[in-house]
Amino acid sequence: MADVRRPLPRLDEPDTQPFWEATKQHELRYQVCDDCSSVVFFPRRHCPHCMGFRLSWRTSAGEGTVYTFTIIRQTGHPAFRPLVPYVVAWIDLDEGFRMVSNVVGVDAEQVRIGQRVRVTWEDQEGGIALPVFTPA
């Protein structure tokens, strides 16, 4: 019997480790470059804009807009097969970063581009939580 549990983040990946640690407190974190003020996401040790190494973590208010989305009706992944149909979306957070996640708590057919959403948390084993989004 294959392991059909949903894949979970690893805490041994150094760029994303602080992001996932913060989810234990239900904080959605992103980086800002101290030198050029650019918003950096996905997290990194260096600034992809000015080549600096001084980056600070900030906590997002967790509010944003659906940039685009799809309704997954078919998947080869055994952990997600029982969940179809479900919504995967790129979310533009108000602080200026874009992330992929799920839109939950709404009929999939009702999701729209431009829709306002806010983060909600799905707690996982080991204390980590997955940030997903629900209509604001």
Added chain:
Amino acid sequence: MPSQTRDAAIVGIHEYPLRRIEELSSLQIKAECAIRALQDAGLAWKDVDAVYECGEGGGVLSGIPSTPEYFGVEVGVTDTTMVGGSSFEFQAAHAKRAIAAGKARVALLTYGSTLRRDGARLGAGGRSFAGDVAHPVSNLEEFWGLTLAGDYAMVAQRHMHDFGTTSDQLAEISVATRLHATRNPQAVRAMTDLAFQGTGEITVEDVVTSRMIADPLHLLDCCMISDGGGAAVIAAAEVARDCRQPPVWLLGGGEAVKSPENGGDITVTAAARSGPSAFGEAGVRPDEIDLCLLYDSFTITVLTVLEDLGLCRKGEGGSFVQGGRLRFDSPEKPALNTDGGGLSSNHPGMRGLFLLIEATRQLRGQSTSQVEGARLAVASGLGGRLGSRHSAGTIVLAKD
């Protein structure tokens, strides 16, 4: 405008005829296709001095390409550029440069895949190929159940939102390629062997009423999953002149990679950079192109790449493809994927090589859906995931 250089040409091609391959390994497919392509050119192993490959056949020692030893050739230039579906356009561009620089005379590109037999699910199915090494991107993006089709679908959704593109318009791409497939015996055999529900022509209605895979992409917006293989031989001008087949010149090549950006436009592909690079080197304008061989992993891939290559304006791809324009016998240019494409002929995972092969058939006058008077073609591969990170490789080709 730069002067057009005709320093390297495709002189030999072969497409493995079957899409269900039960006995052969990937390496065996590659070797057979290499031999047939060299025979097509009138060349032999001893003539080959450059080998290009993605490494899909496996290797003996990490980092050392296995095909020269397996084939039995001694090479100077080797290139293991692997960027998914556009690998062979990247490799063709590199071969042209190596030949122009005098570092190679005969370059061999090969591909062999048993994707279907291995049970992988691509187009309509599931996941792509994430490695086992943790990467910050995969450690953020793997937890939401995003499928390969879903990734492309998010581009289509945004394209529809921004430009009013419709499912009916996307369907025109499937309809045109299926028409071409019905005229190609290998494609008909493929659809039969892969148990397609029908192997005849389809309508827009058929596409938009086929089952939804990832909104707004339907089953018939998605490519097939097959086995397959092929090879192409690229030679210097002085070699090409003595080959059995008329040369098909590589006039220009362009390469680009795109990744998601905060605030970026998901409807713009890497072809927006690889295209101008290729057309610039070729000294050819997009409106001069007679036919396009574009990577039809999904209909939205074709639509966005048509726009980004400059065959129509950004956002106008939907109206551009309407009314059967992409058919081989349309009075308006360009024709699209006259072999049947990945949608209806051959998609073993990385079909970039078949774009070069069908472009060559057309410019020799050997296609099963021959475009009358075809002089100039563009082949543009797209690897990876359209809505997140992908590669685009563009080659402009010309008849002798």
